[in-house]
Amino acid sequence: MPQAKAAVLRQTNTPMTIETIDVGPVAAGDVLVRIKAASLCHTDLEAIEGAIAINLPAVLGHEAAGEIAEVGAGVTDLAVGDRVVLSWNPHCGSCFYCERAQPILCRQFLGNGPKGFHFDGRPRLSCDAIPMHQLMYLGGFAEYAVVPVQAAIRVPDAMPFDRAALIGCGVMTGVGAATRVAALRWGDVAVVIGCGAVGLSAIQGCVLAGAGSIIAVDPNPARRQLARAIGATHACDPAEAVDLARSLTDNRGADVIIEAAGRSETFRLSAEAVRPGGQIVWLGKVAVNDQVSFRWGSLMQEKRIVRSSYGGAKPAQDFPMLARAYLDGKLKLDEMISARIPLEQVNEGFAALKRGETVRSVVMF
Ligand SMILES: NC(=O)c1ccc[n+]([C@@H]2O[C@H](COP(=O)([O-])OP(=O)(O)OC[C@H]3O[C@@H](n4cnc5c(N)ncnc54)[C@H](O)[C@@H]3O)[C@@H](O)[C@H]2O)c1
Ligand SMILES: [Zn+2]
Numbered sequence: 104m105p106q107a108k109a110a111v112l113r114q115t116n117t118p119m120t121i122e123t124i125d126v127g128p129v130a131a132g133d134v135l136v137r138i139k140a141a142s143l144c145h146t147d148l149e150a151i152e153g154a155i156a157i158n159l160p161a162v163l164g165h166e167a168a169g170e171i172a173e174v175g176a177g178v179t180d181l182a183v184g185d186r187v188v189l190s191w192n193p194h195c196g197s198c199f200y201c202e203r204a205q206p207i208l209c210r211q212f213l214g215n216g217p218k219g220f221h222f223d224g225r226p227r228l229s230c231d232a233i234p235m236h237q238l239m240y241l242g243g244f245a246e247y248a249v250v251p252v253q254a255a256i257r258v259p260d261a262m263p264f265d266r267a268a269l270i271g272c273g274v275m276t277g278v279g280a281a282t283r284v285a286a287l288r289w290g291d292v293a294v295v296i297g298c299g300a301v302g303l304s305a306i307q308g309c310v311l312a313g314a315g316s317i318i319a320v321d322p323n324p325a326r327r328q329l330a331r332a333i334g335a336t337h338a339c340d341p342a343e344a345v346d347l348a349r350s351l352t353d354n355r356g357a358d359v360i361i362e363a364a365g366r367s368e369t370f371r372l373s374a375e376a377v378r379p380g381g382q383i384v385w386l387g388k389v390a391v392n393d394q395v396s397f398r399w400g401s402l403m404q405e406k407r408i409v410r411s412s413y414g415g416a417k418p419a420q421d422f423p424m425l426a427r428a429y430l431d432g433k434l435k436l437d438e439m440i441s442a443r444i445p446l447e448q449v450n451e452g453f454a455a456l457k458r459g460e461t462v463r464s465v466v467m468f
């Protein structure tokens with residue numbers, strides 16, 4: 104069993120500690136991945152702050168890429184040396200929800216993922232013989248991860264590891280929200296609320312889906328500037344969003360809203376800025392027991408609201424397509440990497456994410 108340097112969260116709201124952990128066993132249907140890059144997503148921050156409950160101690164990190172170092176029994180589709188992006192939605196492929204093309208609701212996935220263990224309910228990591236949990240079957244903030252084979256998706260060798268890592272959560276979620284979840288039609292006026300990695304990816308998804316106008320909404324002027332550089336046609340402060348959407352739509356409101364900020368006021372704004380009969384996709388989240396209130400009138404008139412985890416991801420299909428789009432110059436990822444850091448700086452990286460200074464910091468191994 105290999106040992107690995109890992110960032111371990113032992114208690115919420117405390118810094119992660121850099122420790123040496125034991126990785127394995129690599130059971131049947133598992134693969135051992137040598138992690139090369141892992142980026143810092145807002146969802147990890149929510150786990151650190153206790154806004155989403157996970158079992159501890161745990162290795163976080165769910166936006167990661169690396170190469171296959173070992174395959175477990177029965178694994179035939181991947182070989183040592185293959186370059187992979189990790190998916191945080193490994194699924195069985197045959198349960199009620201998988202059969203209905205909703206892998207994000209897979210019973211096996213939802214069964215043990217929240218507990219931080221594998222499909223068989225057993226751990227794959229330990230420290231001094233004490234089991235250690237993996238966020239979403241992964242645990243990317245470590246030199247090695249053992250994951251179910253469904254969680255390792257092969258991408259072209261030409262795909263750089265740091266940019267490949269981004270695909271695993273934020274990019275998939277944002278692009279997927281526009282291309283797979285929203286019923287976006289050519290020429291539509293779209294509003295994207297929140298311009299972190301998820302929102303910036305949603306903007307690019309709107310471009311790929313043929314939106315007409317794309318309004319980027321963020322209180323941070325630097326984010327608005329980045330949004331324009333990445334494909335938004337307009338950008339504004341949240342206070343101006345409703346008026347701007349109406350001014351472009353004969354006073355109707357936007358055809359599609361993608362919310363990617365995760366605040367009560369941004370959920371409310373999405374309902375106020377969409378047109379009658381329009382479509383809202385919520386990607387952000389507040390703590391699970393928080394309440395969010397709405398002006399009832401803002402919800403009337405046939406508005407369709409979907410809350411999506413992972414933007415309708417079909418990782419095995421989508422990750423290679425997203426990598427190809429990057430390599431062909433159709434998807435901008437370089438702009439989203441604000442810093443490349445060693446594992447030892449992971450806590451500082453999350454502090455910078457919380458302050459809104461970085462879009463994505465990427466831990467390089
Ligand atoms: N649905 C999913 O599968 C999924 C996946 C990843 C992240 N998320 C969620 O998506 C959200 C964004 O994630 P991220 O990693 O891009 O975070 P981030 O912190 O990098 O970005 C959030 C952005 O929202 C902006 N913002 C803050 N207040 C705002 C307001 N009132 N109006 C408009 N914008 C505002 C911030 O300035 C920032 O640019 C988080 O809530 C995260 O939990 C969801
Ligand atoms: Zn399933």
Ligand SMILES: [Zn+2]
Pocket residue numbers: 144145146147165166272273
């Ligand atoms: Zn994420």
